[in-house]
Amino acid sequence: MRILILGGGFGGLAAAKEIRRLLDEEHEVIVIDKKYKFSVGFANLWLMTGLRSDIRYLDLRMLNEKGIKFVRGEILSVDPKNRIVKTKDIDINADYIVIALGAYMNSSIEGFDKALNLYDSEDAIKIYHRLERLREGKIVILIDSIPFKCPPAPYEAALILDEYLKKKNIRDKIEISLITPEEKPVAGAGDNASRSILNMLNEHNIIYKPRSRALRIEDNKILFDSYEENYNLLIGIPAHKAPPIIKGENDWIVVDKSTLKTRYDNVYAIGDITNIKLSNGYSLPKAGTFAEHEGIVVANNIAASIKDNSDGMRYDGYGYCYIDVGNGTAALAEGYFYNNPIEVNIRAPTKKYRMDMEEFEEIRLRI
Ligand SMILES: Cc1cc2nc3c(=O)[nH]c(=O)nc-3n(C[C@H](O)[C@H](O)[C@H](O)COP(=O)(O)OP(=O)(O)OC[C@H]3O[C@@H](n4cnc5c(N)ncnc54)[C@H](O)[C@@H]3O)c2cc1C
Structure with a gap:
């Protein structure tokens, strides 16, 4: 066969x-x-x-x-x-x-290519080079549309950027916003998961604008239905298809x-x-x-x-995701998504989970 x-x-x-x-x-x-x-x-x-x-x-x-x-x-x-x-x-x-x-990632928003794609490794390195030169202004993380893979990832990026800027002592000079068409973070994982991410955004002064989809992107600004948003560094998550x-x-x-x-x-x-x-x-x-x-x-x-022509195993909707929240720590969200109601547990950030992320990667890069 x-x-x-x-x-x-x-x-x-x-x-x-x-x-x-x-x-x-x-x-x-x-x-x-x-x-x-x-x-x-x-x-x-x-x-x-x-x-x-x-x-x-x-x-x-x-x-x-x-x-x-x-x-x-x-x-x-x-x-x-x-x-x-x-x-x-x-x-x-x-x-x-x-x-x-x-x-497959491809945005239909005019000008989306002005954003550096968080979901592309080469672009992630470019973000770093741009960050190195940024002294003041505004970083916008912009989600094109739903669905997109790893729903916590843009939120993790915002928290990690916060940590990076604090270490450089320039956080008070740089605003971080996350703009998304979602109603709330990680909505599919339930209210507890959304709330804990919202709390973290609040604690770290990250501006959150849900239910917003960009219409067009120009060199230093994003146009929405009823407002415009300036940016100095634009990090995008293009539409997934x-x-x-x-x-x-x-x-x-x-x-x-x-x-x-x-x-x-x-x-x-x-x-x-x-x-x-x-x-x-x-x-x-x-x-x-x-x-x-x-x-x-x-x-x-x-x-x-x-x-033997039998058909035995069934997928039960189990999955988990580490959520890197910066400062060398990560939370863990895991659950059975086929349960009704869906049960997702969010385990508080620890250094151990952050180390587990590295091990998770190492195992997958081995044959
Ligand atoms: C920033 C970021 C953070 C993430 N964090 C996590 C996390 O913490 N935990 C987690 O579980 N997931 C995470 N993910 C999501 C995870 O990477 C994806 O959900 C996962 O890769 C999906 O697996 P897949 O096998 O469906 O597709 P993929 O892993 O994307 O594999 C698809 C493969 O198909 C190939 N392919 C596509 N089209 C063609 C074609 N026409 N011809 C030949 N080959 C083709 C591609 O080259 C690719 O290798 C993250 C993703 C990103 C970008």
Whole structure:
């Protein structure tokens, strides 16, 4: 059998490793990705303030050493009915396909390219260089639209910037604002989670403007429906969409929330590319740990179906996220998002959680 995994990010890697562990070598496991570097998104928060200067990554070509074939190439189309994937150079057919292509970032707001993208490692380094020169003025973190991956990340960025500016003794000369179309922070995780983030923003004098979507961005100002906002440094989170080669309902791929099956035989989709509705009306957060758990469920079900045609494991909506709040500490939010009501626990910031973040990254950059 051939199992083809589209995308070597959080979900694709978890699925590939688990399938390889569960199935004999006679079954082929292939990962296709346009990039050969996998890195952990939250490290951008550290690049952004110079806590780290290098972009750390896992070289996906090393998968070959573990019996997982890595094919580097841009996927141009997926035919889920016939299970054929086309790249520029090859067409690959498969017995099983796991679509883990993540989210694609592209803003439709005019001038959004004037913002440095917090979700891009190279831009995170550019933010640092700009910060180094900034002595006074205004930093704006601007969220284009919902959904976006790792819902706490822009809030973490604001808190870490606050710490950075305080250390340089220029916090009183620089305003930090976070402007977003969201109603409140991390709304999908429930009221407690939102409240604790709002409290932190207040404590750190971070100006918060929810329910605001920019109309246009000019060199030093952002235009909204009823007001304008000046900026000296603009950090943006562009709109997230399903990769253009995928056509689903409302763009994202619709799956069974427990098995991650699509409506095509032996085709699964996991991670950011899916849209899973929750009991509170929000969608399952787009985050790496959810993608990984889904990948493991899918891997087990593919292996079970190959071995004895049973279909046993179910995803229960579990996921967690560290929230780096600066000063060498991080909080931890974890919960079962399929429960009704959703149960998300926010554990108070500690140095231990911040150290756990580094370990989390280190494990994922190993093969
Ligand atoms: C600043 C920041 C902080 C974050 N913090 C956390 C956190 O603390 N915890 C957490 O769990 N998550 C966090 N995340 C979110 C996490 O990175 C994503 O949710 C996660 O990467 C989603 O996994 P995925 O497998 O669905 O997609 P991805 O990891 O994005 O992988 C998709 C892969 O598909 C490839 N691909 C896409 N299109 C094509 C194509 N046409 N052809 C070939 N290859 C293609 C891409 O190159 C990519 O490698 C953070 C993200 C950012 C940016």
